[in-house]
Amino acid sequence: MGIKFDFRTKLLVIVLMMSLVAVLTSDILIYTLLGLLCIYLLIQGFYRQTVKYFVVCCVFIVLRLYSDGNGVTFLMPEMFLFMILRILMMVMAAQPVLGMPPGEVVAVFKKIHAPNGIALPVTFTLRFFPTIRSEFSDVFASLRLRKLLSWRHPLDAMEYIVTPVIFRSSRIAEELAASAESRGISNPGVHSCRRKLLFRKRDWIMCVAAIAVTVMYFVLERTVAV
Amino acid sequence: MSGYEKRQTVVSFENVSFQYPGAKGSSVKDINLDIKSGEFVVLTGGSGCGKTTITRIINGLAEKFYEGTLTGKTSLLGCPISDYPVYEIGKLVGSIFQDPRSQFFASITEDEVAFGCENYGVPFEELETRVAEAVRGINGEMLLGKEIYPMSSGEKQKIAVASVSAVNPKIYVFDEPSANLDMFSVEALKGLMGKLKEEGHTVLVAEHRLYYLTDLADRFLYMENGRLEKEWSSEELLQLPEQERKTIGIRIADLHKIETAIPEKAEQSEILSVCALSFAYRRKPVFENLSFKAYSGDLIAVIGHNGVGKTTLANILCGIKKEKSGKVLYCGREVSWKRRRNFAYFVTQNTDSQLFGDSVAEELKLNRKNAEDGQIEELLRLYGLYEWCDFHPATLSGGQKQRLTLAVSDWIDTPVLILDEPTSGLDFQNMRRISDHLKSLAEKGKTILIITHDFEFAAMTCNRALYFSDKSHVEDFSLQGNLDKLYSCLMAQ
Numbered sequence: 280m281g282i283k284f285d286f287r288t289k290l291l292v293i294v295l296m297m298s299l300v301a302v303l304t305s306d307i308l309i310y311t312l313l314g315l316l317c318i319y320l321l322i323q324g325f326y327r328q329t330v331k332y333f334v335v336c337c338v339f340i341v342l343r344l345y346s347d348g349n350g351v352t353f354l355m356p357e358m359f360l361f362m363i364l365r366i367l368m369m370v371m372a373a374q375p376v377l378g379m380p381p382g383e384v385v386a387v388f389k390k391i392h393a394p395n396g397i398a399l400p401v402t403f404t405l406r407f408f409p410t411i412r413s414e415f416s417d418v419f420a421s422l423r424l425r426k427l428l429s430w431r432h433p434l435d436a437m438e439y440i441v442t443p444v445i446f447r448s449s450r451i452a453e454e455l456a457a458s459a460e461s462r463g464i465s466n467p468g469v470h471s472c473r474r475k476l477l478f479r480k481r482d483w484i485m486c487v488a489a490i491a492v493t494v495m496y497f498v499l500e501r502t503v504a505v
Numbered sequence: 506m507s508g509y510e511k512r513q514t515v516v517s518f519e520n521v522s523f524q525y526p527g528a529k530g531s532s533v534k535d536i537n538l539d540i541k542s543g544e545f546v547v548l549t550g551g552s553g554c555g556k557t558t559i560t561r562i563i564n565g566l567a568e569k570f571y572e573g574t575l576t577g578k579t580s581l582l583g584c585p586i587s588d589y590p591v592y593e594i595g596k597l598v599g600s601i602f603q604d605p606r607s608q609f610f611a612s613i614t615e616d617e618v619a620f621g622c623e624n625y626g627v628p629f630e631e632l633e634t635r636v637a638e639a640v641r642g643i644n645g646e647m648l649l650g651k652e653i654y655p656m657s658s659g660e661k662q663k664i665a666v667a668s669v670s671a672v673n674p675k676i677y678v679f680d681e682p683s684a685n686l687d688m689f690s691v692e693a694l695k696g697l698m699g700k701l702k703e704e705g706h707t708v709l710v711a712e713h714r715l716y717y718l719t720d721l722a723d724r725f726l727y728m729e730n731g732r733l734e735k736e737w738s739s740e741e742l743l744q745l746p747e748q749e750r751k752t753i754g755i756r757i758a759d760l761h762k763i764e765t766a767i768p769e770k771a772e773q774s775e776i777l778s779v780c781a782l783s784f785a786y787r788r789k790p791v792f793e794n795l796s797f798k799a800y801s802g803d804l805i806a807v808i809g810h811n812g813v814g815k816t817t818l819a820n821i822l823c824g825i826k827k828e829k830s831g832k833v834l835y836c837g838r839e840v841s842w843k844r845r846r847n848f849a850y851f852v853t854q855n856t857d858s859q860l861f862g863d864s865v866a867e868e869l870k871l872n873r874k875n876a877e878d879g880q881i882e883e884l885l886r887l888y889g890l891y892e893w894c895d896f897h898p899a900t901l902s903g904g905q906k907q908r909l910t911l912a913v914s915d916w917i918d919t920p921v922l923i924l925d926e927p928t929s930g931l932d933f934q935n936m937r938r939i940s941d942h943l944k945s946l947a948e949k950g951k952t953i954l955i956i957t958h959d960f961e962f963a964a965m966t967c968n969r970a971l972y973f974s975d976k977s978h979v980e981d982f983s984l985q986g987n988l989d990k991l992y993s994c995l996m997a998q
Contacts, residue, residue, distance in 0.1 A: 378612045380611050380612070380613075380616035381610040381611050381616065381620055382611070382616060382619055382620050382623035382624075385623065385624065386623060402610075406610050409612075409654060410606075410607075414858060417853065417855050417858035418858045420820070420825045420853075420858075421853070421858050421859040421861075422861070423824075423825060423846065424823060424824075424825065424846050424850060424851060425859075425861075425871070425872060425913070425917065426846065426872075427861060427871060427872075438861075439861040442861065442899075443857055443858050443859075443860060443861060443899075444858075446857055446899040447855070447857040447858060450857065451606075451607045454602065454604060454607035454608065455607050455608070455610070456570070457566050457570055457602070458600070458602055458607065458608040458609075458610075459610065460566065460569075460570055460591045460592070460595075461564050461565075461566060461591065461594070461595050461598075461600040462595055462620060462621040462624060462668070462669075462672070463592040463595040463596070463621055463624035463625050463672075464592070464624050465590075465591065465592050466592040466624050466625060466626070467592075468625075468626055469626035470623055470624055470626055471622070471623050471626050471627055471628060471629055471632060472623055472629070473615065473616070473619045473623065473629070473632045473633065473636070475629070
């Protein structure tokens with residue numbers, strides 16, 4: 280179960296998180312923010328996902344502490360660990376919008392008068408995440424069968440993994456976009472939604488809390504930097 | 506035809522040609538076509554003949570989405586198609602695409618069915634009624650509230666039809682709708698199409714498989730190299746001489762006319778033995794106590810409805826997945842799951858995920874770095890791919906990619922080859938090419954398992970069938986004199 284927030288609330292959390300990811304440099308602030316994101320997911324009922332994110336966060340925090348700024352072998356340079364934690368912050372903030380009903384997403388974008396140039400790519404991206412997962416799984420299976428997956432040649436392996444996924448993704452994206460266009464996604468008129476779009480008291484509370492946390496982290500970041 | 510002559514023309518093409526951006530020539534040329542209200546028209550012809558382009562011109566995607574160049578006059582319900590924005594055409598023309606995986610947006614059935622109506626601003630109070638009616642129309646009440654991702658292709662295709670019918674368009678355009686469906690689902694699709702026709706909708710279907718459309722279609726239009734070349738009624742198509750049908754390269758219209766070509770086998774050495782194999786996914790059994798044997802030169806059709814565990818079995822046999830219990834023996838020796846890839850190779854449906862090279866020739870070199878150019882040329886010529894040896898695999902057509910994955914499997918040369926739906930979306934010529942090639946591999950002693958729903962292909966290629974009737978029962982039978990049984994197994998739910 281868990282608390283259901285309006286799409287606009289979730290969107291605000293993502294935007295605030297983007298600004299924090301761009302600004303924060305202090306490790307302790309990043310680690311505590313990851314903790315807050317776990318709480319954000321838990322209150323919305325993403326229990327299994329929270330456990331997974333928590334474990335991954337812990338592993339990378341330990342690796343980062345262990346590396347002490349020098350990276351862990353050539354496979355995990357410091358920059359890689361640094362980036363993974365930031366990517367995790369974005370993914371955790373975006374988790375609640377993945378799998379949302381597309382009609383609700385489109386209707387909210389229409390309601391807030393978001394330009395099509397932003398609204399349509401976001402809608403497609405939300406649909407796209409589950410597809411990517413199965414594409415990676417197919418590619419890994421084929422690579423294992425052809426015995427092309429090797430730790431001895433990590434760069435080759437990376438190229439073999441990424442190239443087919445990119446080609447396949449672009450094909451699926453094109454088919455999805457064609458399907459959406461033929462079903463009226465670009466209709467400039469009114470879009471309705473089978474779920475009522477309500478910005479409730481809980482959304483106000485969440486938005487105020489998210490803005491307060493963001494301001495606090497900006498201030499703390501400046502204090503730590505000084 | 507006569508009944509339709511007085512009716513309104515809903516789609517009209519006058520000397521229409523269309524060229525995609527960057528393409529060397531036109532995909533369709535000088536098309537003249539009138540489709541009347543309530544008519545059921547089937548477009549057929551070989552891969553790349555222009556069927557899909559015709560459907561894209563009608564639903565407006567050709568010009569507005571693919572941004573190609575159209576010449577000639579087109580009209581939809583009396584107005585030029587180019588005058589409509591695509592979202593307006595969506596209210597008039599409902600499009601159902603080939604691959605059900607890449608045409609849905611929502612995660613649960615009701616949201617998906619409502620999506621089109623939501624885009625057209627159907628009032629909140631009316632949405633639930635429209636969704637309920639559309640779901641009732643496909644007999645899909647049992648799909649309500651369910652996640653779409655784990656559904657079978659047939660169920661996804663049903664939802665695609667419901668989500669289009671909720672908008673209530675006048676015209677339905679289907680692009681190879683049966684390509685990913687088992688025969689039982691094809692029958693269900695036929696029922697849905699029949700209902701649309703009864704309700705007075707105009708239906709246009711671009712399709713290779715014709716057998717399920719002969720009861721429904723008013724006209725079959727045959728295309729070749731972008732031109733409309735022939736037109737038949739259902740009766741005329743059914744009476745088409747077999748030799749003529751094979752020459753022009755269309756799939757069979759009457760399944761009773763299928764000729765079997767059971768390959769003869771000289772020796773019987775046991776290559777694969779599966780003993781009491783079981784597999785479970787998240788503690789839910791997929792299949793239990795599965796046992797069978799396969800011999801050198803066997804061409805086995807692995808059949809059964811979607812989700813019964815055929816692909817899982819293939820994954821276990823080639824070492825991608827590990828069984829829960831049981832044994833897999835190759836050449837009489839038990840082989841651990843990690844070592845099975847030395848004995849079996851699996852060509853999956855998703856060809857894009859199996860090609861990794863920078864060029865067609867490089868694709869083969871990945872598995873044999875020291876291969877001589879002559880060897881590569883010989884193999885590519887065998888598969889009709891030598892002309893494309895410097896092309897990137899991603900730029901090949903679907904049929905060419907499929908042939909390249911088969912060439913790779915020849916190169917890897919394991920004693921057992923497993924293929925998943927090798928004829929999905931293929932025309933007759935390419936299907937026959939693959940069938941002949943697999944038979945020649947079997948003659949050389951390779952054991953081949955083919956996961957298929959395609960009766961025509963199985964009958965002309967395989968000598969045995971493994972029928973997964975349920976998770977604990979697999980029936981193994983010879984196809985010699987058993988085509989009726991193969992048909993009834995493929996049609997079983």
